[in-house]
Amino acid sequence: xxxxxxxxxxxxxxxxxxxxxxxxxxxxxxxxxxxxxxxxxxxxxxxxxxxxxxxxxxxxxxxxxxxxxxxxxxxxxxxxxxxxxxxxxxxxxxxxxxxxxxxxxxxxxxxxxxxxxxxxxxxxxxxxxxxxxxxxxxxxxxxxxxxxxxxxxxxxxxxxxxxxxxxxxxxxxxxxxxxxxxxxxxxxxxxxxxxxxxxxxxxxxxxxxxxxxxxxxxxxxxxxxxxxxxxxxxxxxxxxxxxx
Ligand SMILES: [Fe+2]
Numbered sequence: 001x002x003x004x005x006x007x008x009x010x011x012x013x014x015x016x017x018x019x020x021x022x023x024x025x026x027x028x029x030x031x032x033x034x035x036x037x038x039x040x041x042x043x044x045x046x047x048x049x050x051x052x053x054x055x056x057x058x059x060x061x062x063x064x065x066x067x068x069x070x071x072x073x074x075x076x077x078x079x080x081x082x083x084x085x086x087x088x089x090x091x092x093x094x095x096x097x098x099x100x101x102x103x104x105x106x107x108x109x110x111x112x113x114x115x116x117x118x119x120x121x122x123x124x125x126x127x128x129x130x131x132x133x134x135x136x137x138x139x140x141x142x143x144x145x146x147x148x149x150x151x152x153x154x155x156x157x158x159x160x161x162x163x164x165x166x167x168x169x170x171x172x173x174x175x176x177x178x179x180x181x182x183x184x185x186x187x188x189x190x191x192x193x194x195x196x197x198x199x200x201x202x203x204x205x206x207x208x209x210x211x212x213x214x215x216x217x218x219x220x221x222x223x224x225x226x227x228x229x230x231x232x233x234x235x236x237x238x239x240x241x242x243x244x
Contacts, residue, residue, distance in 0.1 A: 012169030014136055015190040018144060018219045022226035026164060026176070026186035027233050029108070033181045036100050039153040041093045042121075042205065046083050053154040055080060055203040056125040072127045084121040094118060097207070105149070105211070108232050109225065112214035115149070119209035124160065124198050134163070134173060134194035137210065141189065144219035146210035147226050148188030153205045155179045160200040165192040185229050189222065 015021060033039070043049050049058055059080065060070045087093060098117075106113050124131045138144060150162055157177040166172050168190055178184050186193070188210070198204065213221050 011136070011171060011192060014138065015168035018138075018190055020220070020223055021168065021190075022187055022223045023230050024226075025167065025191045026184060027230045028178065029104075029183040029185055029229070029233055031100070031104055031181060031183065036096055036104075038093065038096060038151070038207075039180055039205075041096055042084075042153060045092055046087060047080070052205045053202045055123065055205065056127055059125060072125050074128060074131070077123050077125055077128055077131060080123045080125065081121060089118060109213070109228060110232075113211050114214050114216075115211035116209035119207055122204070122206050122208060124195060124204040124206075126160065126198050126201050126203050129197045130195045132193075132195045134171075134192050136188070136190055136192055138189035141210065143210070143212070144189060145212040145216035145222045145225075146189060147212070147222055147229070148184075148186050148193075148208065148210055150178070150184040150186065150188075150208045151182075151206060152178050153180055153207070154202060156200075156202060156204045156206075158200045159196050159198050160202045160204045161195075162193055163196060185226075187222075187226055 039052055043052055047055060047058075049055060056072060059072060059076050063070060063072075063076075084093075101113070101115055105115070122131065137146070137148065152161070154160075155178075156162075158175050161175045161178055162184065163173040163175050164186060166174065169192075171192060173192065173194065176184060211225075213225055216222070216225070
């Protein structure tokens with residue numbers, strides 16, 4: 001997605017103009033990977049590898065077999081992403097994804113939700129430059145009612161993961177560690193986020209999409225949705241039911 005660069009906008013003004021803010025900028029939702037084995041399905045059906053976090057090594061080997069230099073680039077990220085694009089709409093991965101929305105996300109929200117039906121899988125191979133400069137989704141989507149769903153299928157930290165600012169308009173981006181089995185839910189319309197050059201030695205395979213209350217159009221509904229998600233996850237964590 002083309003995004004407006006941070007330097008081009010008044011970052012602190014964005015969120016301020018939008019009115020009341022959610023209780024927190026982001027929250028982590030944990031789920032059971034035995035029930036939703038996204039990584040195993042991707043490894044089996046799409047990439048034909050056992051270790052998604054080692055995809056960069058397989059790509060390097062592929063390049064070597066074709067007499068190409070080992071250095072990876074953005075083209076390699078796209079080439080691997082295209083492998084997912086060849087999957088049919090009713091592929092096992094998408095059935096699992098829709099099952100997750102039906103059985104985990106929608107009950108958590110407690111109301112009908114709209115969500116992206118076939119979002120793009122993102123690949124950030126170790127050894128490649130940033131795949132997304134720092135931005136705010138609202139500048140592109142113009143959808144103040146939406147919040148962000150970001151699920152990695154490899155354990156990511158440091159330069160392999162998403163970077164968020166600590167508060168609206170701060171611009172002090174730091175990496176958010178997210179394990180496979182967790183979804184980062186964050187206020188990406190207004191909270192700056194992006195990625196950096198991946199020098200971690202770990203490839204990130206992730207899926208990101210935005211969701212909202214069905215028929216929502218306003219920022220107030222987006223804030224209400226974010227607060228609802230935070231409250232339900234906090235309550236479950238307090239009950240020692242971290243795994244949904
Ligand atoms: Fe974004």
